[in-house]
Amino acid sequence: MRAVITVIGKDKVGIIAxxxxxxxVSNVNILDISQTTMQDVFTMIMLVDISNMTISFTKLSEELEKKGEEMGLSVRIQHEDIFNSMHRI
Known part of the structure; x- marks a missing residue:
């Protein structure tokens, strides 16, 4: 099972880390990552494998949002099929 994570915020050292x-920590494997910085705005999309994660999807979402708040970022995770459905033309 896969999910898509989006990260947006002011660029600074340590975001990817x-x-x-x-x-x-939750045993989620990064399959692909794309990141760019436009002036001082950092954007990243990650495709991750959540098949073997050790916590619930809801808890992972909460942990990512918490980490984002600590770093001044917007961090969201969606199941891949929902992400694809939302972005179909």
């Missing part, structure tokens, strides 16, 4: 660590 902070989010990656939160995922690693």
């Amino acid at each position: 902070g989010i990656s660590n939160t995922l690693a």
Whole structure:
């Protein structure tokens, strides 16, 4: 099972490390990552494998949001099928 994580906020040192660590603690594997900085705005999309995570999806979402708040970022996670349905033209 896969999910999509989006991260948006002011660029600073440690964003990828902070989010990656939160995922690693819950046994979530990063499959693909795309990030860019436009002027001082950081954006990242991660495709992750949640098949073997050690906590519930809801708890993971809460942990990512909490980490985002600590870092001044907006962090959201969605199941891949929901993400794809929402972004179909």
